[in-house]
Amino acid sequence: GQNIDQPTEMTATEGAIVQINCTYQTSGFNGLFWYQQHAGEAPTFLSYNVLDGLEEKGRFSSFLSRSKGYSYLLLKELQMKDSASYLCAVRDSGAGSYQLTFGKGTKLSVIP
């Protein structure tokens, strides 16, 4: 099975940098996704890490350490529109497994 932990809520200031952590304990691991979900809307893809290290994409970066079961999403130059929930999701490595296991999400509030 999979167990994924993320902070429930975070608050940060417009223009600042925020790091959202995700830890996981899994029976198998084959990659980690980050999705953004605005209230009442569908999740949208942000990043995918399968190897250790940092993946950078504009204002958003994601880091993975497989040995530590740890990932973070880094958001730079925060904007008000970044207020949303951020979901960490782990991809299982088991044969015939088609599940993504999502964390409960971190609700980020960006304040002026």
Place this chain on the structure above:
Amino acid sequence: GAGVSQSPRYKVAKRGQDVALRCDPISGHVSLFWYQQALGQGPEFLTYFQNEAQLDKSGLPSDRFFAERPEGSVSTLKIQRTQQEDSAVYLCASSPRKGTRDEQYFGPGTRLTVT
């Protein structure tokens, strides 16, 4: 191009009624997923289709839940004899290739309220 669409967007059902939720994935996408999302929680996997084949239904919570994708495109999630605990947002997602290695494109969801 068109994204994933779902209908209805909102559904209110009385306990014991049957409901059917529709998903139109992105044209040509091989994989289709259904998730259940309770308020304040992340999406929970229900079932997976690769074209018309239902390869994983391990997340369906009971035998009242049934999903199909008969022609490998549109999918329907059916819930029989709805219960209050079925109240949630039901999300459909599709992706271009087999399995979970691609990003998933989510629809807007159907919010089901069972009274």
